[in-house]
Amino acid sequence: MNGPDRTALILGGGPAGLTAAYELQKLSRPDQTLRPVVFEADSLVGGISRTEHKDGYRFDIGGHRFFTKVPEVQAMWEEILGDDFLTRPRRSRIYYRGKFYDYPLKIFNALGNIGPYEAMRIMLSYGKWRVFPSKKEDNFEEWVMNRFGGRLYMHFFRSYTEKVWGISPKVIRADWAAQRIKNLSLSKAVWNALSSANDTTSLIEEFQYPRLGPGMMWEKTAERVEDNGGAVHLETRVGKVFREGNRVTGVEVTTNGETRIERGDHVISSLALDTLIGTFDPPPPPHVIEAARKLRYRDFLIVTLVLDHPDPFPDNWIYVHSPDVQVGRIQNFRAWSPEMLSDEATASIGMEYFCAENDALWSMEDDALTRLAAGELEQLGLAKAESVTGSFVIRQPKAYPVYDEHYQEAVDTIADWIKTLENFDTVGRNGLHRYNNQDHSMLSAMKAAENAFGADHDVWHINTERSYHEEFMRPEEEVEEVKKTRAG
Structure with missing residues (x-):
């Protein structure tokens, strides 16, 4: 249905959900509109990108750099934040064996800390793995060793990865490493350290940041959505997602102990996939439910x-x-x-x-x-x-x-079923079960918003590398053109 007074229900008020709501209003025209209604279980918008505060201090839920080469995302950040968008220098270090290592690597700092003997062992280990690489690259350990050698993996990758994930790196799939470490290798890291050149995304030297934290971006986005006629309901939990055949018809939500049913013409969800699958009424087929139970x-x-x-x-x-x-x-x-x-x-x-x-x-x-x-x-x-x-x-x-040995098959099973729903998309980090950056979450939401107006994007296969690979970079004049188009 493409009538003038349609409603889109947005499940989750994080970056993906609020981007979807904002984009729906951008795409609406007098003869074809979709009014976004957002449901967020927390008392703050922003999801994991929210900014909490106490006694005048503001706190991130982890650090959130604003860096992208996707012009649509950059344009939205600037539209929302304007002069509240700061450019900040990046400085980070690694603490290991009682010493601090500059990150990105600084050659004399690294050599001074690790010593010439161990540095030579690292280089020999690197050479060994380049000549005799692991024939398989199924897991994180194999992927890293093939690019950095076993000795450097032992020093700087294994212990931290185990601490973050609580499981052996041998259980984590290689595609997580490929996504998060991007195109970095030991030879490239050394070249960057010697030349001060750096085009690796995870090692950028400066980034943009809202002056009051990342939550400022999403608080302002929510205000824009409501100012333009949409609604953002906080402390509102989604209990059920109703469907009739292949169409989603509405959701059951609870606010302050009161439960109600909200009807909609289109639904975009950023809920975690295991949670989402458990909300459908009637439920999906048993094999889809079983797949959702495997996600960690x-x-x-x-x-x-x-x-x-x-x-x-x-x-x-x-x-x-x-x-x-x-x-x-x-x-x-x-x-x-x-x-x-x-x-x-x-x-x-x-x-x-x-x-x-x-x-x-x-x-x-x-x-x-x-x-x-x-x-x-x-x-x-x-x-x-x-x-x-x-x-x-x-x-x-x-x-x-978590990218464990079961996740890809489980996600594929869930995605195949969700794709049968004609007026429903799932977006964002947990909505796609993808450990992505904020800009990719936003891009998935932008494409889902276009789907609500008749496009046919497969949000499950939006290229996670699009924003970093050279072939996707646009000249500055095209970036400016995107801004003008959005402003119009």
């Missing part, structure tokens, strides 16, 4: 610490490879934006822990987590535990979709 996620919590003195380190973030502490990554929020802090004489530090929902770490009391984080900050030599004057704990379930 890694959960995340951050203990934010306010210190009685400014900036114990200058980095945006530090990766902690040491097995002696549980913390996996440490954020310095002032390095992202000075306006994340209410008092310039203090520091705001985010101690990030990767865990499983309801394990010992997840279930620990907030006070105990604060003591743990403060103690580990001191153990790493970054600040005294006694300098902590305040804290705030944020738990984030299903932060990262």
